Amino acid sequence: MAIFKPTDDVIEEGKLLSYAGVVGVITGLGAVAFLVATHFFSVYILHNIAGYPLVEPRGEPELFEKLNKQFNPVLLVVITTIGGLLSGILVYTFAPEAEGHGTDGAIDAYHRKDGLIRPTVPIVKMIASAITLGSGGSGGREGPIAQIGAGFGSFFATKLNLTPRQRRILLASGMGAGVGAIFHAPMAGAIFASEVLYKEPEMEGEVFIYTVVASIVAYSTFSLFFGWKPLFYTPVFRFTNPIELLSYTVLAFSVGLFSVFYIKVFYGIRDLFKRIRLIPHIKPAIGGFIVGLIGIFIPDAISSGYGLLQRAIDGTAPIKLLLLVAVLKVLATSFTISSGGSAGVFGPSMVIGGSLGGAIGLLLHNISPSLVSQPASFVLVGMVGFFSAAANTPLSTIVMVTEMTGSYHLIVPAIWTATISYIVAQKWTIYEKQVKNRKNSPAHLLEYKRDLLEEILIKDIMKKDFASVSPFTSLQEIFRIFSTINDDDILVLDTNGKLKGIITLRVLKSLLAEKQLPPILIADDVANTKLITTTPNENLHNLMHKIGLKDINLIPVVDENDPTRVLGVVKRSDIIRIYNEITQKINRSV
Numbered sequence: 065m066a067i068f069k070p071t072d073d074v075i076e077e078g079k080l081l082s083y084a085g086v087v088g089v090i091t092g093l094g095a096v097a098f099l100v101a102t103h104f105f106s107v108y109i110l111h112n113i114a115g116y117p118l119v120e121p122r123g124e125p126e127l128f129e130k131l132n133k134q135f136n137p138v139l140l141v142v143i144t145t146i147g148g149l150l151s152g153i154l155v156y157t158f159a160p161e162a163e164g165h166g167t168d169g170a171i172d173a174y175h176r177k178d179g180l181i182r183p184t185v186p187i188v189k190m191i192a193s194a195i196t197l198g199s200g201g202s203g204g205r206e207g208p209i210a211q212i213g214a215g216f217g218s219f220f221a222t223k224l225n226l227t228p229r230q231r232r233i234l235l236a237s238g239m240g241a242g243v244g245a246i247f248h249a250p251m252a253g254a255i256f257a258s259e260v261l262y263k264e265p266e267m268e269g270e271v272f273i274y275t276v277v278a279s280i281v282a283y284s285t286f287s288l289f290f291g292w293k294p295l296f297y298t299p300v301f302r303f304t305n306p307i308e309l310l311s312y313t314v315l316a317f318s319v320g321l322f323s324v325f326y327i328k329v330f331y332g333i334r335d336l337f338k339r340i341r342l343i344p345h346i347k348p349a350i351g352g353f354i355v356g357l358i359g360i361f362i363p364d365a366i367s368s369g370y371g372l373l374q375r376a377i378d379g380t381a382p383i384k385l386l387l388l389v390a391v392l393k394v395l396a397t398s399f400t401i402s403s404g405g406s407a408g409v410f411g412p413s414m415v416i417g418g419s420l421g422g423a424i425g426l427l428l429h430n431i432s433p434s435l436v437s438q439p440a441s442f443v444l445v446g447m448v449g450f451f452s453a454a455a456n457t458p459l460s461t462i463v464m465v466t467e468m469t470g471s472y473h474l475i476v477p478a479i480w481t482a483t484i485s486y487i488v489a490q491k492w493t494i495y496e497k498q499v500k501n502r503k504n505s506p507a508h509l510l511e512y513k514r515d516l517l518e519e520i521l522i523k524d525i526m527k528k529d530f531a532s533v534s535p536f537t538s539l540q541e542i543f544r545i546f547s548t549i550n551d552d553d554i555l556v557l558d559t560n561g562k563l564k565g566i567i568t569l570r571v572l573k574s575l576l577a578e579k580q581l582p583p584i585l586i587a588d589d590v591a592n593t594k595l596i597t598t599t600p601n602e603n604l605h606n607l608m609h610k611i612g613l614k615d616i617n618l619i620p621v622v623d624e625n626d627p628t629r630v631l632g633v634v635k636r637s638d639i640i641r642i643y644n645e646i647t648q649k650i651n652r653s654v
Contacts, residue, residue, distance in 0.1 A: 080226075080230055081273070083224070086220065087213070087217045087238045087241060088237070088280070088281025089282070090220075091209075091216060091241035092241065092283070092284070092285025092286045094190065094209070095209050095213075095245040095246045095282065095285075095286045098193070098194060098205065098208065098212065099125075101190065101191070101198070102193075102194045102198050102205070103128060104127070104128060105147075105194055105195060105197070106367070107128040108128065109147075109198060109199060110143060110199060110200050110367065111133065112130065112131045112133055113133070114133075114135070114136050114139040114140040114142075114200075115133035115134045115135040115139070116135065116140055116200060116359070116363060116367070117135065117363055118130065118371070119372070120368075120370060120371055121295050121297070121370045121374040122296065122297040122374060123248065123293045123295040123296060124295065124370070125291070135363075140359050141353060141356030141357060143200060143356070144352040144356035144366070146199065147196055147199020147200065147352055148199070148348035148351055148352025148353070148355075148403070148405055149346060149348065149349035151192040151193075151195045151201075151348050152345045153345045153346075154192045154195070155188060155192045156343075156404070157345065159184050159188035159189070160344075161181075161185055162185050162211065162406060164207075164402075164404070164405075164406070165203070165207035165401050165407060166206075166207030166211035166212075166407075167206065167207045167239070167409070167495060168207075168496060168497040169181070169185070169214075169497075170211050170214035170236075171261055171495060172497040173214065173235060174232050174236060174261060174507060175261070175497070175506055175507050176506050176507075178507075179221065179228060179231035179235040180218055180231070181211075181215040181218040181235065182215075186212040186216055186219075189212055189406060190212050193205075193208035193406045193407055194208075195406075196400065196407045197367070197407055199352070200352075200355065200356065200366050201367070202365070202367065202369070202393060202397040202399075202412055203401055204368070204408035204409060204411020204412055205246045205247075205411055206246065206247065206408040207407060207410065208406065209246045210242050210257075210408070211242075212242055213240075213243075213278075214239040214242075216238050217231075217235045217278075218231055218234065221233075228507075229270070232271070233270065233271050233274050234274070236268065236274070237257070237271065237278035238278065239260075240255075240257030240258070240275035240279045241278040241279050241281065241282035241283075242282065243256050243410075243464075244256075244278075245282040245285065245286035247410075247464060247467070248286075248294055248467060248468060249467035250279045250283035250467070251276075251279070251463050251467060252463040252466075253275070253282070253283070254275040254276040254278075254279040255272075256457060256460035256461075256464065258275055258460075259457045259459055259460045260455060260457050260495060261505070262498055262500065262502070262505075263490070263493055263499065263501070264456075264500055264501045265456075265458065265459075265486070266502060268502070293470075296370075296377060297374070297377075298377050298444065298469045298471045299378075299440070300473065301444070301474050302473050303476050305437070307435065308477065309477065309480055311425075311442075312442075312445060312480055314424065315425070315445060315446060316449050316481040316482075316488070317485070318420065318424055319420055319421065319449040319450040319485050320449065320453045320485035320488030321489070322420055323417075323450050323451075323492070323494075324488075324489050324492050325394065326394045326416060326450075326454055327492045327493065327494050329394050329395065329398050330394075330398045330401070330402055330494065331496070333398040333399060333403070334398075337350075337351070348403045348405040348406075350403060351399040351400055351403025351405055352400070355396050358392050358395060358399075362385075362388055364385065365392035365393050365396050368415075369389065369393060370411070370414075370415070372389055373418045373419075376418055376440065377440055377469075378440070381419075383423050383427060387420070387423045389415065389416075390416050390419040390420040393412055393419065396412075397409065397416075409454075409455075410451065413447075413494070414450075414451065414465075414468075416450055417448070418443045418444070418447040419446075420446055421444070421445055421446015421447065421449070421450070422440065422443040424446070425438075425440065425441065425442025426442075428442075441477070444465055444474055445474055446481075448461050448478045449482055450485065451464075452482040452486050453482075453489035454489065454492075455494050455495055456490065458479075458482040458483060462475070462479060517603065517642075518603045518604070518605045521602070521604075522598050522602050522604065522607060522621055523600035523601065525604070525642065526600065526621045526633060526634050527634070527638075528631070528632040530618075530630075530632065530633045531549050531551060532555040532557045532630075533545065533587050534556070534558065534587065535556055535558055535564055536587065537587040538587075539585040539587075539590070542554065542567060542572070543572070546572075552568060552569040552570065552617050552618075553569070553617050554566070555567075555630060556588070556591045561630070562628040562629065563597075563620055563622065563627075564588070564593065565588075565591030565593040566592050567587060567590055571592070572590060575590065596616060596619060597619065597622045597627060598610070598620075598622070598634060599621065599622060599623070607619065607639070611636075611639075616636060617635065617636045617637075618633050619634045619635075620632075621633060
């Protein structure tokens, strides 16, 4: 009876899967702590002091008691300003890379830093983001928890002395685990971490199975504390009329173009704050002050804004409010994060896309009730279309929104809208650290060098002209030949043209240093007979692997069927030249 014995590769991959599970547990607990911290600050500071009307989606837990406090606009501005100041001081003092929306930091570490994130970053990110969001900053939880999970994955891999590839895998696993847990969307979290790395519709295949494991474990850990229900409660929406795709096409173009507006405003305000000649520690306070002013007039435009989404899904939010929130949420989010504050961009994107979608749905319903029979469905599809366009993540966004709402009945219009809006806004992205595709990722640079080297065959680069001598050629004649050629190597061929060895100038020079030499030396005496050879159909990558670090300048190209018949030679200088040309080609495309 045969007994299965796993190979070393299988054992290593099994270990890495178990490590991804550990990352999932820790990230799930981190998501619990992060949610509790944001709720604590929101309730005890934003609501119980300033009286800000906190309205959460029905799937969100009620963790702390809210007082019946009257709304105080002055205190709101004070709190948002102080929150920005505390966040800025914390971030720029201890971990400047924790500024902004977080996901970009994880993407950058994956592509350009071998998956390395400093251990202090996730801790600072958690506290600073909880303060920012809890004090009314307009931001989401995805960026902070993505960087928190990614930071732990990186730290765990470093402590285990894993390879850069394995560290990148655990970083992505932590990123997906955090998103899957905090948004009650385990499958979407796994896909998001694989998809968000690239601008083009491409997934990082080498991390996907590990992000699935980590995300499911994190979601399960998180749900043990807060339940298994989706974040938003939705009525049963159904897609039964193909003509409605016309209205969803209008929605797709609208949210696609509006996502470009969002991206340009977001980074335009970022550039504006960079030009302000103040220490970065206090710039988030300026952003917080402006956010507070926006919140005085339209409270739904700041903080998470999820309560408005729930009202829009329920059909109780008016068109005017939805349009105002869509525009002001862009400004509030930009002033919160682009000033240096710490929060995510996914949550605000859901609110912006959902608000705009809800408004368009109501407008089209008023024009033609038969064309748009369920205007509230445009809230969900608008969320999908807007973020897939803004982040270049159509697949994960479709799954994310369906898991967040527990509604799979709108999958056809969601795919339709996400695809069109993605095409409309493909040139732009809210995640500026994304690279175009795997080929453009520094993390995969060596893989593509290898692929290109494998495309080059020896027969395409070999030289058919080469110097040779017979085994009986005298040493004096060999030196004379070396003085007439530019090569440092001469092949030794017998009278039948069969390969016997190679004479190198380096070996001959070492012989001259010997005090006692035989009176007569011939080629056969000084030739190296332990040769590395190649064949015309071998590729350059294999040949470079065979050479390794050996000091070889000339490689004979022999017949595949007769390894003593020389067809030509390959020079080390030509190999180096071609390798450098390939490297420069790849670097220019990155």
